[in-house]
Each structure stands twice: as C-alpha cells, then as structure tokens.
Amino acid sequence: MRYETFFRDQLAALKAEGNYRTFAELERISGRFPRAFHHGIGREVTVWCSNDYLGMGQHPAVVAAMRDAVEKHGAGAGGTRNISGTSPQHVALERELAALHGKEAGLLFTSGYMSNWATIGTLAARMPGCIVLSDAANHASMIEGMRHSRAPKHVFRHNDAADLDRVLGELPADAPKIVAFESVYSMDGDIAPLSDLCDVAEKHDAMTYLDEVHGVGLYGPTGAGVSERDGVQHRLTVIEGTLAKGYGTVGGYIAGSAALCDYIRSFASGFIFSSALPPAVAAAALASVRHLRESQEERRLHQRQVATLRRRLDEEGLPHLRNPSHIVPVIVGDPIRCRGISERLLDRHGVYVQPINYPTVPRGTERLRFTATPLHSDEDIEHLVSALSETWSEFSLARAA
The missing domain is CATH 3.40.640.10 (Type I PLP-dependent aspartate aminotransferase-like (Major domain))
Structure with a gap:
C-alpha cells in the first residue's frame, strides 16, 4: 500500500468538501481578553468562539x-x-x-x-x-x-x-x-x-x-x-x-x-x-x-451580553438557533460558505470565529458558534453584528423574518 498517497488523497477529499480544519496561531494577552494577536494575519483580533466563557483564564x-x-x-x-x-x-x-x-x-x-x-x-x-x-x-x-x-x-x-x-x-x-x-x-x-x-x-x-x-x-x-x-x-x-x-x-x-x-x-x-x-x-x-x-458578577454580565448579542442579531435578521443557554449558533448550512464567511470576518473585520462543520455537526447544519463573554463590550457586539450583517449580504444568504 502507498501509505503517503493514501494520506494525501484523504486530506484532499476533506479539503474539497470544505471540512478540512486549520489551526489559528492565537496569542492570548493576559488582561486583554477577548483580544488576541493572530500570527497568521499579523494583527490583533477579537475572539468570538472561546470556551473560556467567563474570561477566568486571565482573572x-x-x-x-x-x-x-x-x-x-x-x-x-x-x-x-x-x-x-x-x-x-x-x-x-x-x-x-x-x-x-x-x-x-x-x-x-x-x-x-x-x-x-x-x-x-x-x-x-x-x-x-x-x-x-x-x-x-x-x-x-x-x-x-x-x-x-x-x-x-x-x-x-x-x-x-x-x-x-x-x-x-x-x-x-x-x-x-x-x-x-x-x-x-x-x-x-x-x-x-x-x-x-x-x-x-x-x-x-x-x-x-x-x-x-x-x-x-x-x-x-x-x-x-x-x-x-x-x-x-x-x-x-x-x-x-x-x-x-x-x-x-x-x-x-x-x-x-x-x-x-x-x-x-x-x-x-x-x-x-x-x-x-x-x-x-x-x-x-x-x-x-x-x-x-x-461571585455572581461574572454570571450576571455573561447573561446580559448573551442577551444583547441575541437581540442585535434579531434586529439585523441574522438567523440563530433559539435556545435557553449562552451558546449562540448562527446557521449557514454549507461548509464552503461557512468557512468563507469565517475567513472574511477575520481578514476584513478582525473578528475571529471558527466554522463548525461535519463531523462536529450534521452535514447541512454548518454554523458559526458565537460565545459572548462578560468581557465583550457593547461596542464589540456592535462591531461583530455589523461585520456579520455585511458579510451575510455579500454571500447572498437569507435573513430571518
């Protein structure tokens, strides 16, 4: 068996279907979360997909x-x-x-x-x-x-x-x-x-x-x-x-x-x-x-910013899954578009959010998964929603009623 050929062919197929995953070299800056330096593009970005939900990693x-x-x-x-x-x-x-x-x-x-x-x-x-x-x-x-x-x-x-x-x-x-x-x-x-x-x-x-x-x-x-x-x-x-x-x-x-x-x-x-x-x-x-x-303060602010993000997405007609938790999934439904939106948000707007594709989610439900934290400001939310709304239109995606 030609092992290296097998590996390369499998990776090529993964890339062709839009499900190849890449790493972002992010340098977290203590005291400045959700800001991080993205070495791939050489500038600071705002992280919108961290599981450090309350920013306790820098407390x-x-x-x-x-x-x-x-x-x-x-x-x-x-x-x-x-x-x-x-x-x-x-x-x-x-x-x-x-x-x-x-x-x-x-x-x-x-x-x-x-x-x-x-x-x-x-x-x-x-x-x-x-x-x-x-x-x-x-x-x-x-x-x-x-x-x-x-x-x-x-x-x-x-x-x-x-x-x-x-x-x-x-x-x-x-x-x-x-x-x-x-x-x-x-x-x-x-x-x-x-x-x-x-x-x-x-x-x-x-x-x-x-x-x-x-x-x-x-x-x-x-x-x-x-x-x-x-x-x-x-x-x-x-x-x-x-x-x-x-x-x-x-x-x-x-x-x-x-x-x-x-x-x-x-x-x-x-x-x-x-x-x-x-x-x-x-x-x-x-x-x-x-x-x-x-302390209740982190949880209180967290829920406030999650609610603010959901309200602004609704106002812009950007479709997101309704749920009672802090996780805000914006459904794209196509792996190529999902990755394209993620890359454009990063390159043009300094917004970092990774696409979530198969096998993490079923095919056809590809999404951007946003996690607002207590340390995202109202201005951060406005910048995100504005950038996402502009990009949504550029990709000709349907808006919510």
Missing part, C-alpha cells in the same frame, strides 16, 4: 494562584497520582469540587474528554450485565467511553424523557443501567430536562450520569451548573465537569459518592496511567472555583 486571582504555585512547586506534577503526582493542591481541589456539587468526593482527570471516557468506560465494562442508555446528542467522549466498555448501548431520542422511559421499559428490570446525558449541549445550546430524566431513571432503578462541562461556572447560585439551578444535584449518581471552560484552566473531574470515586480511581486505566495535572494548574483551578462560588 487576577487565578493567574496569581498559578504563578505562586509554579514558584513554590515547579512546572510539573512528577508522575501519576498513584506514584508521585498527588499534591495538596490536587486534594484541596477535589474536596472543593465535591462540596460544589454536594457530593462526598471528587476525582481529577487531565481533561474532560478523559474523565468521560475513563469513567463511563470503567463503570459500564466492570458492572456485570450493565446496559448504557445514551442521549442521541451525547458528546464524542461519552460515546467513546461506551464503545470502549463493549457494554450494550441503547440510544434514546434527544432530550426525550418519554422515549427514555419506553427504552428502559423494554430492558430487563434487574440489569444494572446507566443513563448518560448532558446539561447544555454545546452545538445547539439546548438544555436537558434534568428533573424529568431523573424521574424516569429512578423509576427504573438506573444510575444517572450527567456531563455538566458547558454548565459549570455559568449556572446555579454557586456555579455548580444547570443541575444546581434546577435543584437536582442530589438525584445524580455522577456529575462530570471540566475546568477548561467556565473555570478558564484545564482538566476534567467527576463528583459522586466516596465509594464510586474510589472505585474509578482504583480501576480506570485512563486515570491510573495518566500523569497528574501540574500542581500550578490545580491551584489556579481551585482559585477559579472558589471565586465563582462566591
């Missing part, structure tokens, strides 16, 4: 905590948690996350992807006869964990508690079951009916596994997510979250009972064989979680 308390920890403890953790990588910073962060979610324990991972993959994969694989019930729109990391477990999987219609009830009712009553779903779905921005899903799971004696990665920091009185806002944290077996979005750092975690977290710690290969997060990262994340447990 003075977070930066200071990381700087102090680096100076005291160095750059790395020194190994896996089991060997030499556990520090007081890791222990304190796990305790804080457990308290945040009203659980007995927490467990840190190097990423949200790994926490989903390792936890779901371990639970489903090691409980004899376990069956997984998966929402149709679940994240790739959850699906990979299910696939890795080789446990039987049944998919229920997206955010449809009645369909979940139907599927569970067809399964053996005595089989262990895990119902896995998210709170905020990151591409359409819709929010799960958590209480209804818990009702159905409890009716059928199933565990509940909630991915809160796009909710933590952003919702609830202390930032514990949609499950806190909706008053259902205590009904969830496992709450999984990330430190890389609302909290502005990096890493993933689960929160649950002490026995469950210890079980994953003891049996999940993705945890056992991964080097620990650097203590400086854990210290920065701890500062971010603690700040957002007390």
Whole structure:
C-alpha cells in the first residue's frame, strides 16, 4: 500500500468538501481578553468562539494562584497520582469540587474528554450485565467511553424523557443501567430536562450520569451548573465537569459518592496511567472555583451580553438557533460558505470565529458558534453584528423574518 498517497488523497477529499480544519496561531494577552494577536494575519483580533466563557483564564486571582504555585512547586506534577503526582493542591481541589456539587468526593482527570471516557468506560465494562442508555446528542467522549466498555448501548431520542422511559421499559428490570446525558449541549445550546430524566431513571432503578462541562461556572447560585439551578444535584449518581471552560484552566473531574470515586480511581486505566495535572494548574483551578462560588458578577454580565448579542442579531435578521443557554449558533448550512464567511470576518473585520462543520455537526447544519463573554463590550457586539450583517449580504444568504 502507498501509505503517503493514501494520506494525501484523504486530506484532499476533506479539503474539497470544505471540512478540512486549520489551526489559528492565537496569542492570548493576559488582561486583554477577548483580544488576541493572530500570527497568521499579523494583527490583533477579537475572539468570538472561546470556551473560556467567563474570561477566568486571565482573572487576577487565578493567574496569581498559578504563578505562586509554579514558584513554590515547579512546572510539573512528577508522575501519576498513584506514584508521585498527588499534591495538596490536587486534594484541596477535589474536596472543593465535591462540596460544589454536594457530593462526598471528587476525582481529577487531565481533561474532560478523559474523565468521560475513563469513567463511563470503567463503570459500564466492570458492572456485570450493565446496559448504557445514551442521549442521541451525547458528546464524542461519552460515546467513546461506551464503545470502549463493549457494554450494550441503547440510544434514546434527544432530550426525550418519554422515549427514555419506553427504552428502559423494554430492558430487563434487574440489569444494572446507566443513563448518560448532558446539561447544555454545546452545538445547539439546548438544555436537558434534568428533573424529568431523573424521574424516569429512578423509576427504573438506573444510575444517572450527567456531563455538566458547558454548565459549570455559568449556572446555579454557586456555579455548580444547570443541575444546581434546577435543584437536582442530589438525584445524580455522577456529575462530570471540566475546568477548561467556565473555570478558564484545564482538566476534567467527576463528583459522586466516596465509594464510586474510589472505585474509578482504583480501576480506570485512563486515570491510573495518566500523569497528574501540574500542581500550578490545580491551584489556579481551585482559585477559579472558589471565586465563582462566591461571585455572581461574572454570571450576571455573561447573561446580559448573551442577551444583547441575541437581540442585535434579531434586529439585523441574522438567523440563530433559539435556545435557553449562552451558546449562540448562527446557521449557514454549507461548509464552503461557512468557512468563507469565517475567513472574511477575520481578514476584513478582525473578528475571529471558527466554522463548525461535519463531523462536529450534521452535514447541512454548518454554523458559526458565537460565545459572548462578560468581557465583550457593547461596542464589540456592535462591531461583530455589523461585520456579520455585511458579510451575510455579500454571500447572498437569507435573513430571518
């Protein structure tokens, strides 16, 4: 086989269909987010697609905590948690996350992807006869964990508690079951009916596994997510979250009972064989979680700017998906046009937003996914909407009524 020819042909096909992805070399400037220097075009741009939803990656308390920890403890953790990588910073962060979610324990991972993959994969694989019930729109990391477990999987219609009830009712009553779903779905921005899903799971004696990665920091009185806002944290077996979005750092975690977290710690290969997060990262994340447990200002401003962006898009007739979350998807529906609009916004207007194409979203639903933050000013929003409106017309795209 001509391996290099195969690789080049596959890449050429990806480019031809408009789904080839490129990296933007962005230099984030601490204290100036959402501004960043774009090395590809050689000038400063405004970032409109960051998952640092609250700008906590540059918060003075977070930066200071990381700087102090680096100076005291160095750059790395020194190994896996089991060997030499556990520090007081890791222990304190796990305790804080457990308290945040009203659980007995927490467990840190190097990423949200790994926490989903390792936890779901371990639970489903090691409980004899376990069956997984998966929402149709679940994240790739959850699906990979299910696939890795080789446990039987049944998919229920997206955010449809009645369909979940139907599927569970067809399964053996005595089989262990895990119902896995998210709170905020990151591409359409819709929010799960958590209480209804818990009702159905409890009716059928199933565990509940909630991915809160796009909710933590952003919702609830202390930032514990949609499950806190909706008053259902205590009904969830496992709450999984990330430190890389609302909290502005990096890493993933689960929160649950002490026995469950210890079980994953003891049996999940993705945890056992991964080097620990650097203590400086854990210290920065701890500062971010603690700040957002007390402060409402970031969440208040965040929701205000999201609402302002939606209102201005409506006024310009720019079509965006209606949803109750902070994610604002503007549907283009064509991969070539989607990339073209993204490139023109960048080159002409200094607006940076990446196109979202297949396989992240289904073909025909290609989009620009905007994430307003508390640090985007009203002037930033006006500039974005003006630039997008001009570009929309140049590409002869239909406007909303």
